[in-house]
Amino acid sequence: MLQDLILLKEFPFVVLAIFVSAIGGTFQYGLGISGVTPPSVYIKDLVNQTCIQRYDVYLQQWQLSLIWSFIVSIYAIGGLLGSILAVPCVSKVGRRNCLILNNFVAIAGAVLLISSRTASSFEMLFVGRFLYGVNAGIGLSAHLLYITECAPKMLKGMVGVTIATAVTVGRFTGQLLGLRELLGTEDRWPWLLGFNAFFALLQLITLPFLPESPKFLLLNRGDRQACEKALLRLWGNKDHSTEVEEILKEKMALQNVRSRSVMELFREKSVRWQLATASITYFSLQLSGMNAVYFYSYDVFRAAGIPENQIPYASLGMGTCEMLSSVLCFLIIQKMGKKVLLLAGYATTSVIFIILTITLYFQHYAIWLSYCSMVLIFAFLFTYSAGPTGVIAPLPSLIFTQAFKASATAVCAAINWLGLFIVGMLFPVLVENLQSFCFLIFLSVCVGSGLFVYFSVPEMRNKTALEIAADFDLMHNKSRRSNVENREEQPSNVSSIYSTKF
Structure with a gap:
């Protein structure tokens, strides 16, 4: 681990890519899971008050729990759709550009969530949470591909940890913002739900300054010059011809x-x-x-x-x-x-x-x-x-x-x-x-x-x-396992015969 930390000093743009890609990637996934929990009481009150004002109906506890569960769970439905959309998106527009465009989905969801209490509409919570799920589904795939393809071979292990750690930090951030001293109050809870927009805007401002994934530029677009330029930006002014040749070999292998x-x-x-x-x-x-x-x-x-x-x-x-x-x-x-x-x-x-x-x-x-x-x-x-x-x-x-x-x-x-x-x-x-x-x-x-x-x-x-x-x-193949065991036993039997004979 210490060796990886020392190596990171030699790749400052990779470190920057780790942080910038994370805040619009797996970080948003973690924030979407934990950020909805602190204002649960206020969300249930909004649902109940809306039904009383519109339909003059006071919801029973099981009805309220069902609607609350759906507000929470629709995040996963959006995530499933997002994971499906991510496949063509990262292949056509690129890993970095996919992350950039995905931020607009998070901002749209945040606007709906922030406006839900003012509009007295819990339906806006459904749509906002659904859009957050779509954002998380796309972000998980795009973030994973972008940062692993931007990192040099010797830092793959460290990068893998940062992907999981970003989810953890996102969950922690949602819990921290949910404290009463911050946004976990009756007046400020819509801003807690919409706080994802802040990180989306942050990535929109910073990510365009980073290059596209070198592998995507060479494997998907066939642009060797752009690939070499991206490697120079990410890994410094060194000779990267070896890395480029490795990517080309991978391209040839994938063709078969x-x-x-x-x-x-x-x-x-x-x-x-x-x-x-x-x-x-x-x-x-x-x-x-x-x-x-x-x-x-x-x-x-x-x-x-x-x-x-x-x-x-x-x-x-x-x-x-x-x-x-x-x-x-x-x-x-x-x-x-x-x-x-x-x-x-x-x-x-x-x-x-x-x-x-x-x-x-x-x-x-x-x-x-x-x-x-x-x-x-x-x-x-x-x-x-x-x-x-x-x-x-x-x-x-x-x-x-x-x-x-x-x-x-x-x-x-x-x-x-x-x-x-x-x-x-x-x-x-x-x-x-x-x-x-x-x-x-x-x-x-x-x-x-x-x-x-x-x-x-x-x-x-x-x-x-x-x-x-x-x-x-x-x-799981019994016949093959028994054959292997017989082959393993045979040399020992032969050796025992020879040792006895001589």
Whole structure:
């Protein structure tokens, strides 16, 4: 890690690209998840007052919870659409230009959200949140492609961490702005929801000064001169002919590899275990409770018995825990391995959920148990972020070969947003009906995912996609596994014969 930090000093424009691309990329995704939570009470009041003024109808609690859940969850529907639109957008207009244009979507959504209370229209909240989701869906793909293609080879690991860290910082920023001392009040909450526009404007001003992705300029547009100019701007006045030749070799290699469609991915038997692994882990990423806790952190802490005036600060502590754990994940992932981190994360969070259910059930008998529940929620966030979250996000690019990588990424993006929508819609109902037992749902997901990884997924550390594919095949093909075992035993048997004979 220290070596990467030292290397960053030699590439100041890459550092600038990391920050500028992040504020309109994965940062917006994190801010969109956590920024809606602090004003939840005021949003529900707006919905209720609007229905009384228009229709003279006072909503029941379940009706209010349903509308609130839809305001939260429509973000995921927009994200799913955005992830679909991102594919042609980044290919036609470029990674940088896609990020620039995407900021106008965030600004349009912010205008609607800021105006919703003045207009007494909760429908504007629906549309605004939907546009935020579209912005996040496009931004996730464009940011990932832009910064990884702008970074030199020796900084790929550091850049990968910044992509995940930007999500964490975005979540933390939403919680921080939601404090009563800042924007979390009855008068200022629309500005909290619309604060994404500030970062969109910031990127609109700064990103045009950075070059387009060098790989896009050469691979997609065939403009070698523009590629070399971009490399000079990003990496300094050095000879970059070697890097250009590597990109050209990649272009030649890709000409012989046909990208498979999503339907071909589902039909191809040779990648069915990779597809199952990606699908199950991505579903577990949403259904394990991580984003449910963020979406409804105030409701979770209320259920845990935390006093109302302390809830915003407890929610802020969640973001702090996740930022610390993202640093820890970067430090240990190469030493421990991805499968070990997944298993350790699922096992630890399962134990935490069991203890958390017990403390929630008995919290009425002792006040201090409420604070134990809060600590356990922090422990869950820290453990899951340091393990499964850091491993699952880049999984499609690790376990699929080039032919299936694009379609696998699209499938995982769809699963991610679908899972986010399901969690957003169902979690309030679970809290209301199951109360202290709501975390048992997440417990079952973690246990099931952990068992699947243990029995069905090989270790992926320091292996190429082809080597991982061979390991999957060896793990699940009994006849081939027995042949390999026989070949491994044969030399030892031969050597024992010779040692006995001589």
